[in-house]
Amino acid sequence: MIRHAILSLAAGATTLALVGYASSRAATPVDNSPVYRPVTSDLMNEVIQPRHIKLWLAGKAGNWTFAEYERHNLQGAFNRMAIAIPTYKGTQVTDMLDAFVKQPFADLDSAIKAKDQVAFTKAYGALTDGCNSCHLSTDHAMAVIKTPNAAAFPDQEFAPPKP
Numbered sequence: 001m002i003r004h005a006i007l008s009l010a011a012g013a014t015t016l017a018l019v020g021y022a023s024s025r026a027a028t029p030v031d032n033s034p035v036y037r038p039v040t041s042d043l044m045n046e047v048i049q050p051r052h053i054k055l056w057l058a059g060k061a062g063n064w065t066f067a068e069y070e071r072h073n074l075q076g077a078f079n080r081m082a083i084a085i086p087t088y089k090g091t092q093v094t095d096m097l098d099a100f101v102k103q104p105f106a107d108l109d110s111a112i113k114a115k116d117q118v119a120f121t122k123a124y125g126a127l128t129d130g131c132n133s134c135h136l137s138t139d140h141a142m143a144v145i146k147t148p149n150a151a152a153f154p155d156q157e158f159a160p161p162k163p
């Protein structure tokens with residue numbers, strides 16, 4: 001009799017636990033909010049421009065490890081942009097990247113590997129020219145990019161860390 005009571009209590013508890021589990025699952029809110037899809041100008045402001053500045057600050061400070069990190073991330077960001085937004089007003093973004101920034105990125109890669117300030121400055125200038133050539137070709141000549149003349153990240157040290 002007692003044994004039967006314990007068994008049915010246990011069964012009842014299991015049922016309650018299962019009901020609780022099912023209802024907590026049903027209560028899990030489903031996120032139906034639309035996905036935020038940045039457009040080209042968002043990506044330029046949020047991703048491309050800050051990395052372009054940081055690349056300069058790192059190279060000028062001789063922090064070659066960080067310069068390579070930013071070069072890699074800036075080039076990667078352009079490539080990801082080309083996947084997310086394959087054409088801009090009818091032109092393939094990959095074609096524009098090949099025409100305007102591919103060679104400067106390769107030259108930056110070599111300059112950074114060689115820890116060569118002069119080559120870095122030259123390749124960075126060519127990259128910046130590439131930014132402006134693409135702006136010109138996409139009817140955005142008014143978005144003029146230049147070599148940074150000030151540091152814009154007061155909370156970040158660009159000099160290499162002390163060993």
Ligand code: HEC
Pocket residue numbers: 040041044045048049052088093096097100101127128130131132134135138140143145
């Ligand atoms: C593949 C072509 C292309 C390349 C390369 C490119 N841009 Fe752009 N950029 C654009 C286009 C297109 C716009 C305008 C987007 C729009 O408003 O629809 C733009 C706009 C901008 C803007 C203006 C956004 C704003 O609201 O202030 C900035 C800043 C910018 N680019 C930075 C850069 C920098 C820095 C580089 C180089 C490291 C670069 N871009 C390289 C295509 C390019």
